[in-house]
Amino acid sequence: MLSQYAHAAWRLQGGLLDSPPSAIAQTRDGYIWIGSRSGLLRFDGVSFHHWQSPAGQVKLRDPVVSLLGAQDDSLWIGTVHGLFHWKEHRLIAFPRYVSRIDAIAEGSNGTIWLARSRLGMDRRGPLCRVSGEKVHCFGVADGVPFDGGSALAVDAAGAVWMGGVASILRYSSDGHVSVYPMKSSILKGLPSAVSCLSADPSGGVWVGIAYAGPGLGLEYFENGRYSSTHVPAFASSRLRVTTTYRDRSGSLWVGTSNDGLYRIEGHSIQHYSSLDGLSSNDVHQFMEDAEGDLWVITSNGIDRFRDLAVTTYSLAQHLSSNEIDSVFTSRDGSVWSLSDGGINVLKRGVVTAVRLRRQITGKQLEASLEDREGRVWIAMDKGLYLYSQGRFLPVTRRSGKPIGPVLSMAQDPAGLIWCVSLGHGDNKLFHFDPATRIAEPAGVQQAYLFRVIPDIHQGVWTLSIQGEVAHLVHGKNADILEYKLRPPGKQVSTILQGTGGTLYIWSTSGLTLVRGSRHRFLPGISGDACLHTYSDIFDRGGNMWVASRCGITRYAARDVKEWWRASKLTFHHPLRLGPSDGVAVSGPVFTPAVSRSADGRLWFATDNGLQTLDPADLSLNANPPPVFVERLLADHHVYPLANLVRLPARSRDLEIDYTALSFPSPRKVFFRYRLRGYDDGWQNAGTRRQAFYTNLEPGKYSFQVIACNNSGVWNQQGAALNFIVMPAWYQMPWFRFLAVLAILGILTALYLRRVSLIEREMTLRFSERMTERMRIARELHDTLLQAMQGLVLSISSFSSQAVVSSEVREELERSLDHADRLLVSGRNRIRDLRGEGGESETLLASLSTLVSQIFGSASSKVRFTCEGIARPIHAFAREEVLMIASEALSNACFHSDADEVQVQVSYHDNAFRIAIRDNGNGFDAGASPEGHFGIRGMRERAADIGAHLEVQSAPGHGTEVCVTVAAERAYEQPSGWLRRRFRRLRH
Structure with a gap:
């Protein structure tokens, strides 16, 4: 029924529409187009946008009265003054045909037909066919006698039907024209009466007439005859029909100018007007979109009707109340619902009420049950009754007193009926034989029960408010407690048993599964509204349906099967239905709150009506959205x-x-x-x-x-x-390239400036040191060397005059020879202090001289290696390096007892390096003996030139002395090194 459809309306008062709409169409790309007095609007489901043609194209300024979304994804636009065609981002006008385009239709072969009026002096006729950008119209000469056309339809045979003032005509595919006038005298002298036409698959045509009266309103034309609709209790001649539409399901929608709309579905007539929420009773047009929604254009806005996955029965469908307390389905296919308004039975779409006898006290209907014999048990707030042949037979205790309000009932496999009753302190459990209707308290004490369900094998399962689950069996002599469990979690709400015997117990913390004497708890997401469950049931396919605060959720059978092996609740294919699908999110206190009928449909009791869905046909939207x-x-x-x-x-x-x-x-x-x-x-x-x-x-x-x-x-x-x-x-590449070059140039200039400053500093320090050394050299020459030379001359004169033995004389001569060598060595050191001699020698040559002086005849055990290309070394750095090398070679010669000494000189681009290694005795490099200043002196010399000195040695493993000097402090020509750097980067 229409009242069970989802209805939405966009009214002029809402401000989204600035003028009354007049036409609607959907193009194949999915957009919905609205024609109005202010032009053309495009709607995407959320926003209405005024549409304008692209710049440089013809403009659409006239009120739009008709629209058609064509098969070629284009849009035909009829205005009060002509025709336009929007295709492939181009708006085409047809200026030669200035008239009102009342209707546009498309044949199965894609041919476009027009019905136009207000032709003025244009005698080309009201029926036109469009081919490409050419229009051909048919008038009196072609057998079309109308002055104007008001409606169009194309039937299955390809014939075109057009409505006029008081007639309709059929233009067949071979060009034959047949005119069928109406016999009503009321139409004489009136404006165009035929407002709409809809072709019927059977070959007939539905004719809508804008005036009411005998033979008017809604007529059906077939085989040359007009007839009124033959539907009981529906007077179609009283309607002022403005538009008709046949939807995909075959239903006929009829719009009127003053009475809203009607839907004719077989012999069922449904009416919907402004009293039901329609935006206006003046209906102009219908359209069914690609997703099956039905759109209605009225004088006051736009309405949309949508079939829902969940159908609701309420007061509008003649239920006694919207607040349903329990529901069950009987064997004959009827659905029983209990509410505070009474008992209703729904069968074959018809709702009937069960009359309650006057002697039955109480107003609150509660739990209900149909047992395996087809007997119906109804609980009210004063007791429990068997409903049989229109009579209510009470269930009492042996004392004759009623058992009180019943929350839940179940029949076990043995036929015994169990029920949870209120009003006995802690909710008592009773059971009785349906034949006797005498209830006995269960022999097992359980507190605060609120649910009882049958076990598939024997006995029943009970659930308490505190979350305690128990399996009870009625024995010959006493009731037996077979199993008891308090699952983890809080606020336990529902209990359900599957066909295999597994129990499913929902709580706000998750789901507990019980299988035999084993159980598993699957935690859910904290605060998930879907864990606040009201009812649950399995469909024929093994899918679990759960009604909860978040709606109705379907958990696929494969998910349910995997839960026993899972560590938490996982859903691979859940389907969730919410308010937009028609779900009323609420649930009753009593049971059953859900039931499955023989046809597979599921029925839910809610506070907003009786709701049903068909798991096999959910009317889901399978169209991916454009x-x-x-x-x-x-x-x-x-x-x-x-x-x-x-x-x-x-x-x-x-x-x-x-x-x-x-x-x-x-x-x-x-x-x-x-x-x-x-x-x-x-x-x-x-x-x-x-x-x-x-x-x-x-x-x-x-x-x-x-x-x-x-x-x-x-x-x-x-x-x-x-x-x-x-x-x-x-941000252009060339600018970035120039910026990089500029930065490199600046860095190069800064680097060269730094090198220049270092060179200047080293030259100044070298000059100061040379001045000091020359002073020292003069002092040594004028004092020590002169005194030693005088001493040598005095001893030599003495030895030549004194009379001594030959042995003493030889010793004196050896001493004098040694003194001469000392004088020569002193003069050489003075020459070195003055910086004279050796400057033109290469570093390797100077090292070779050092080795010869220190090792003498043992020079052969010293081996030289050189890496890189030799470069001139700063004099200051060169001298310090040679002094460090001299100290290291002296230590290797006189103290290490080495068999082999290696001198390695490395000329790298970024540093100069000299390493002296021996395989001698070695020493503890971490401890320098007192009084030995060799290593300390080497470190001081290295620090003077900003070099890094590294000494590695260990007892029995030889010694390695390595000096590393940065390139800018070592080499005289760093610019050459820079050029080589650039050359390397280019390659």
């Missing part, structure tokens, strides 16, 4: 969409508007998007239809967006927009 990028804004400026949009340099704030065309429930349309070149992955946008980006770097980007419809079906292809952010002049 997705579009609608607008691109950069810094609040709109850019036309193209294959590649070019955005100007320094575009700062970017906004991309997108949409998905799914109309049943736009609030359940969810989006994901990503910007290739910026985003790492998909962004979940929820229902938001805009994406924002700021300060994008210059380059190419691709924006992609996908969406799902209200049933969770995703359009994985989605839509894409490619754009490029142009670089500013300072």
